[in-house]
Structure formats: structure tokens, C-alpha cells
Amino acid sequence: MKKLVVAALFAAGVAALTTAAFGSSKSPSRAASAASVSSGAVKCGSTRYIGFMAPITGPAASLGQTQVDWAKYYVRLYNKGHKKSKIKLVPEDTELGGPNGTAAAVQGAQALGSNAKVLGVVGPAGSNEVKATTGALKGAGLGFVSGSATNAAIATDGTRTGYFFRTVPTDDDQSKSASAYIVNKLKLKRVYIIDDQEAYSIGLADSVESQLKAKGLTVGRDGVSQQLSDFTSVINKIPQNTQLVYIPWQLPPKGQAFGQQMKGLGRGSVKLMGGDGLFDPAFSGVGSNVYDTFFPVNTKDKRIAGFKKLHKGQTEFFGAPTFEAVHVVSAAIDRACKDGKATRAEVRAQIKKTNIPVKTSLIGLPINFAKTGNLKKHPFGVYHSSKGVFVRVG
């Protein structure tokens, strides 16, 4: 027995040493490889590779899927219209909202950084993912353009200036639109705000709370975990005279569950308002008491009709900024590749110079970036659920 124990301990020790040796021999060269990839010029072949980070699986998969659909749609249009060059997306699943936090996003960022063919990245989707992946993407010299990360601070804290850009207005813009609509159009006096404890949600909730209080409204505040499914105890805390509950959450299934549980407890007449993270049929389907903030998509654009045709008449707009994010990165790569080769630094420089006019932009806004990486023009629209579909009302 003693011999067995000793043998087992010895084997474990050898295994540990081997792993450490193997790991240490791998990690410097992997770090070195990402660094050397970041500085080296890549020959621009007929196929250009763009990293694509989205929540393809996990609790936010419904949002991620819309981003995938719109990104693939852009690639389809581009490849159809260009004979000499093609785009290919290199996907990485970030599993936003999953039990492992941002671990999957970081791994994906590292993989893209090590892939010499990738010259720019679209994504990631969540503001917390942008924060987590900055080290890996910046370390690899990759510019990254998000179609949905709206937390205001991630562009203004200076940590990723020149690397991070976004084709969507910020939560500051979103909070202004939400507060103005609540005060001026709905003319409400008592609002209850519940965040989901994530960076995006807390930022937006804080901003709306302070704006509403400044206008003299009575504002209650609470927070729930993103993993929670039973909201009845939280709903019981909402004062009976509350007129609107603001839930700037990231996961549409949770927004849907909350709305349904509100109804189940006889609170179905209370208005609900979500942020762009809840701009999804699951949330709009809750009922006509539902509102949401989202950017002003140009719904008459021919490309939207084309998208609808491809997706059996279904259309949703959460992924539209991702369409433009792919547009930004692919156009930047094309410009950088004019001399037949490009570095990631050149692509980043070209992303900064992006100038897509409003007529060409799918999102109803011109796409040109300020020094922070934010859009220069950036209003948010307000939508109301009518027969299960969001319709713009403000």
C-alpha cells in the first residue's frame, strides 16, 4: 500500500513537472508569436481574414446569432460585389453571460492574436468582454470594432484608445434618450430601476437614475444576478405605485422571464423599459407595456429587404451595427492592402479614417470615429412593442 502511494505521488510529481516545462516552453513562444505577428506585414492575398467575436452560444446566443447573421450577410454582399478579393470571417465564441464569465472571450482574443492572417477584429459584443480582451487584442496589435458594446467608459478611460472602435452609440446617449422619453413623452413620476450586476447594466442604470432624479422623479433601485430565474421576490419589492420598471439587462430570455413574472403577479400594467441588450422579439413579445432604446436603423434600406428575403421574412436589427462593423474593418483592410501588403497597425490607422456617409450606413447614422473610438454622431431611438414587434416612437 505504501509503495503504491509513493508511486502515485512520484507519477503526479513527474506529471506536474512535465506540464510546467511544457507550459513554460509554450507560453513564451506563444507570447512571442503574438508579438511578432502584430508587427509583421502580411501579404494581402485574394482572401482577407477578419476575426469575429460574438456570443454564438450561451445565454446571450439569441443576440449573438443576429450578429452572426448580419456579419455573414455583409460578407455575402462583399464577396458577390468584389472579384479580386474575398472576405472570410474567423469566428470565436465568447459565450457572453455564461458561467465562466469572460474566459471564453479572452481565449478567443488570444487565438485571433496568434493568427497571422487576421488583420482586424469585429467584436466582442459585451462591454465587460471588451475590457477583458483588451490586453490580448492590443498586445497583438489588432484593432477591434464592436457593434454592441455600449458602456461609455470603455472608450474614454484611455486604456484602448486607437485600438477600440464602435459602430453603435454609447450608454450615455442611450440613457439620455431613455430619460428624456420617460420624463417628456410618458410623463411618469415613479420609476424603479433594476440592473443585472454587469458593467453594461450598472453603468446605464446609474446614468438613468441620476438623470431621472435630477428631473424630480421618485426612483427606486435594485440589482439581480444574471443567473437568477426567480424574480418574484424582487418584483414584490417594487412599490405598488411604480409606473415604469427600467431593466437595462443583457439577456433577452431574462427580460422575457421578468416581464412574464410581473404579469403573473398582477403587475402587467406597469410599463417595462429595456436597453439595447433586450432589443429582441423575446422581450417585445411580453406585451404592449414594453419599451426599449435602440439606435435609429434605416428600415427602408434595400439591404434590409435583402436580409429579410434570406431569412424567410424574419428581420431584426440588433445585428445591424455589426454589419457596419464588418464594413468598417473590411474597408480598412482594402485601403491598407493597396500596396499588396498590410500590417495590423496600418489597418488600425485606416479604421480611424473611416468615413461612411449616412446614405450608405445601415444604422441611420454616419460612421466616422472620434479620437476615443466613439461615433461622432450618436443619438438613440426609443421603441414601443406593438403586436409583439418593436416600432420606433421617439
Added chain:
Amino acid sequence: MNWNLFFGELVSGLTLGSIYALIALGYTMVYGILKLLNFAHGDVYMVGAYVAFFVLQWLGGPLNTDVAGWLAIAIMFLVAMLACGMLGVGIERFAYRRLRNAPRIAPLISALGVSIFLQNSALLLWGPNFRDYGTFDLINVKSYRVGANFLISNIQILTIVTSIVLMIVLTLLVSRTRTGKAMRATSFDREAAEMMGISVDGVVSFTFFVGSALAAAAGVMFVILFGQASPLMGFTAGLKGFTAAVVGGIGSIPGAMLGGYLIGLLEAFATGYLPGGSTYANLYVFALLIAMFLLRPSGLLGSPTIQKV
């Protein structure tokens, strides 16, 4: 005193407690007989929820059920309980039976392995996305107001009543039937029970069947109440069911019921009244577990174990 809030949290607590009590019963029954903590139990609860989802889809989905909504729910319960009962028997047969006489750590590790296996199998087979049950499309969810401050919905009533009925059936099964007598005898002294002609393997299999069926019932109740299931939903629920079993007295059936309701009420009232309650409700629940281990390790209704030396 905000009576609206008080009664609201009371109803939420009792509803949630009903679910935890059913999960806790499975833990306590298995521990009572085998002295094994079946950590896969929470994932059996998850499988029950998914079985109910697929039964609902087979019946036509929440909008187009081939039968009335309440009948669809009854069928979901029956099929899920039967399927998970069989799953429980299978788990015992292949993961625990051979380890019955091994050191206690062995079946515990095996139980953790089964839990991870079930979770990842669910992820692989059914994907990580939430499944929506469309409860509001399936049945007409209504709230009833009693007096000025007491509000309860029909699905909350269904949950509480169903769990009480199941607990009564279990209590009668254990106390009034031959099989129940065999279960109690095996729990008291396995070797002596075997010598008296009781088929211990049969009793253990039956215990796993009943415990898993109750977990499945809890899973179905959860998804009817809250409308959604995901492959990882069993983990926290299982931990809370385990906590309830320990708080009530592991091995004690009335203790598991009491522990379940206590945990549910603690969670609801912590959310309603304590600072940061919504965010830290789990903290309070597991703090109770630690306190119980320190102050009364045998639980509220458990009896201290006397070991003859």
C-alpha cells in the same frame, strides 16, 4: 409594516421552498439508506425540466397543444417523473452500486463525476441556450387577491399544493407500506435487513427511483413557474436542495421538507428585507448552512449519530 411585501415574500418563499423541499427529499432518502450524498441529484432535476420541455413540444408546443393546458402539464409531470426515476435507477446501478462497500470518498467522487457528465451531456445534446416553456401561452395564468394585501397566482397554488401532495404520498409510502418498512429497515441497519430477507439492491433502486422522480417533479414545477430551463440550472438548485436536507437533518424526511421551506423563505425574505438581498440571497442561504454545521451538525430534526466503540 408593509403587509403587501410581507405576504408577497411569504408566497414566493413557500413556492420556492416547495421546489427545494422536493429536491432535498431525494438527497435525504439516499443518504438515509446509503450514507451517500448524491451530488448528481440537482442535474436529475435539470433533466426532468428538459424532458417536460420535449413532452410539451411533442404535444404541439404551448400555443397549439393537442390537449388542454392543465392536462398537458399533468402529462409533463408523469413522463418527466417516470423518465428521471429510471435515470436515477440507472445512475445507482452503474455509478454507485459497486462502490457501496468502498471508502465514502469513492461514491462521492463518482457522484460529482455523474453530475458533470449529465451537465455536459445536456450541453452537447440540447445546446446552452435557454428553452422557453411559454407558460403564459399554455395556461391562463391568473392572480387571486385575498383581502387587501395577499396576492397569489394559480401556478403558485399549483406548485405548493402539488409538492404537499407528493410529500404526503411519500410519507404514507414510507410509513404505511411494506416497501416503506423495508426502506426504513435498510436505513437502520443494512446488513441486518439483508439477513432478514430484504432485497437491499431492490430497496436502494426503489429509493433512487422515488428520489429522482421527486427531483423531476421539482424541475417541472420550476419551469412552469419561471418559464425557462438551461443545462446549468441544476447546479445551484442541487446545492440549495442539499443545504435544505442538511439544515433539516440529513436522513430525516420531515427534516428535508422543513429545511426546504426554511431555505425558500430565507431566500425570499432576505431578498425583500435585507440590504443587497436580491444580489446576496445565496450568501445568506449558505451562511445558514455553515451556521447549522457549527451549531447543530445533525440539523433541526436529525438525531446525533451514536457510534459504538
